[in-house]
Amino acid sequence: MLTRRSALAALGTLGLAGFVPGAEGAGLRPAPAQPDPRLRAFHMPLEAARHTRTFMQWPVAASVYGRHELERVQQSIIDIANTIAEFEPVVLLGADTSRSGRKSGLSGAVELWDIPTDDLWCRDSGPTFVVDGKGALAIAHLRFNGWGGRQRCVHDSHVAERVAARLQVPLLETGLVGEQGGVDHDGAGLLLAHASCWVNANRNHLGRSEIAHRLCQALGGHEMIWAPGIVGADITDYHIDALARFIGPGKVLIQVDAVMDPTDPWSRAAHQTLACLKRVRGMTGRKLEIVTVPEPEHTRSKAPDFVSSYINYYVCNGAVIAAQFGDSRTDGIVEETLSELYPGRKIRMLNIDPLGESGGGIHCATQQQPMGV
Numbered sequence: 081m082l083t084r085r086s087a088l089a090a091l092g093t094l095g096l097a098g099f100v101p102g103a104e105g106a107g108l109r110p111a112p113a114q115p116d117p118r119l120r121a122f123h124m125p126l127e128a129a130r131h132t133r134t135f136m137q138w139p140v141a142a143s144v145y146g147r148h149e150l151e152r153v154q155q156s157i158i159d160i161a162n163t164i165a166e167f168e169p170v171v172l173l174g175a176d177t178s179r180s181g182r183k184s185g186l187s188g189a190v191e192l193w194d195i196p197t198d199d200l201w202c203r204d205s206g207p208t209f210v211v212d213g214k215g216a217l218a219i220a221h222l223r224f225n226g227w228g229g230r231q232r233c234v235h236d237s238h239v240a241e242r243v244a245a246r247l248q249v250p251l252l253e254t255g256l257v258g259e260q261g262g263v264d265h266d267g268a269g270l271l272l273a274h275a276s277c278w279v280n281a282n283r284n285h286l287g288r289s290e291i292a293h294r295l296c297q298a299l300g301g302h303e304m305i306w307a308p309g310i311v312g313a314d315i316t317d318y319h320i321d322a323l324a325r326f327i328g329p330g331k332v333l334i335q336v337d338a339v340m341d342p343t344d345p346w347s348r349a350a351h352q353t354l355a356c357l358k359r360v361r362g363m364t365g366r367k368l369e370i371v372t373v374p375e376p377e378h379t380r381s382k383a384p385d386f387v388s389s390y391i392n393y394y395v396c397n398g399a400v401i402a403a404q405f406g407d408s409r410t411d412g413i414v415e416e417t418l419s420e421l422y423p424g425r426k427i428r429m430l431n432i433d434p435l436g437e438s439g440g441g442i443h444c445a446t447q448q449q450p451m452g453v
Contacts, residue, residue: 115297116252122210122218123300126267126328127395128422130451134164134396135207137239137445138174138183139200144231145438152434157200158185160394160401160442163428165189168397173197173206173239195242196235201440203321204259205236206447207243210252210300215453218250219243220298223257227315228282254298256291257283261319261444263295268329269302269363271295274309274353277317305360307353310345314385314439321443322389323350327421330362331369335391338374371421373414380406383437390414392441394448395422401442404429 136157142150161170165187172186175196199205205224211217219240226233244251256278263273273295279288286294292304309318316322324334336354341347360368376388390410393402400422404411411429418427435441 113255114253115255115294118218118250119210119220119252119254119297121212122220122252123212124208124210124220124265124267124298125450126265126326127448128328129267131168131397132449132451133169133171134394135202135243135447135449136161136170136172137197137200137202137206137236138172139197140174141198141232144199149434149438153200153438154183155185156432156434157445158183159430160432160445161190162187163401163430164394164396164399164446167399167426173202173243175235193243193246195239195246197239198233198236199231200435201236201259201261201444202239202447203261203444204316204319205233205239206260207240207449208260208298208447209449210298211450211452215451217247217450217452218252220254221251222254222260222298224259225257225283227259228280228317230282230315254294256286256294256298259316259319260447261321262316263299264320264324264326265299265301266326266329266331266362269300270305270326270330271299271301271303272305272307272320272324272326272332272357274318274320274323274349275306276309276311277319279306280311280317282317302363305356307356308349309353310349313345316439318349319444320353322387322392322441324353324357325391325393325443327371330364330366331371332357333371333373333391333417333421335373335375335389371417373417374410376405376407376410378407379436380431381433381437385439386433387436387439387441389436389441392443393418394442394446395425396448398424399426399428401428401430401446403432403436403441405433405436406431 164170170190171193173193173195207219210220224237262277278291336350340351379388388405400418415427
């Protein structure tokens, strides 16, 4: 199976830095050089803030997964959508929904929108919603180019603009190519990202300080925390949402074992990110509050490059939807930790191993629309 990780070797570089595939996948167009000045009035709320709905995407790229694996991945998308729909409205994007009908097993509470998709990673190719001080909604357009041109995105590169058109909300240019899974915001002005997936010529020909400036402008941030990350070890160039997430202003959760394994590049990178977080003082001038959870030791799936990220959970209205991997000890630790960090919310732990085998998780497959006016 061609996963997000293994696609790196198999697909090479379809795109070029600063470019996104055209509507028919046949051409490339340059990303605009300058951000829309209207972005200054907007910010991306913390994920735990109230949502209007959750967006997800229906994967159809058999060339990426193979038929059998595609069916397993599609079932995981159904399971996640059905679970979230118990707590808030869910829209599943996909082509020809009026003709293909409701997916087998999909809850009647999940709404289908006829917007064509290639793959399931709505966090990366879907709309990044921002709101202004009056509650007006817009989309900060982080242009998606298939993770630096590593995977074809004939439809996915247009999902954000098509959702904006259907909702009739402004699509505001950020002047950046990248994915929202590669940056996190604490809702109060502090941003966190791995430089490996932004300061990277497969996406942006800009310096680190300019990229930080544009990300802050896009999401309503004031300060950027850069950690090194890893270039080229997976298709995303190490998205931060697989490792560390803000729980609230000045408070961050990170998945890292107590002792670094010097032979494991992922362990080294995680500890580098942890070290960066320990050096930072938040917007109040205080050190960040850092909470850690361990890596699972014994997972059900033995697939190579299996992504066993507890951090890749999704916060919806009244619940936290997270992965469990079959390690009763660490699954239990994470469930208890999430219950403490998100009091009043139900914790739902799902078996989404097909997504982990494909290089992602629940957060990667979802995108929130914050409550606006």
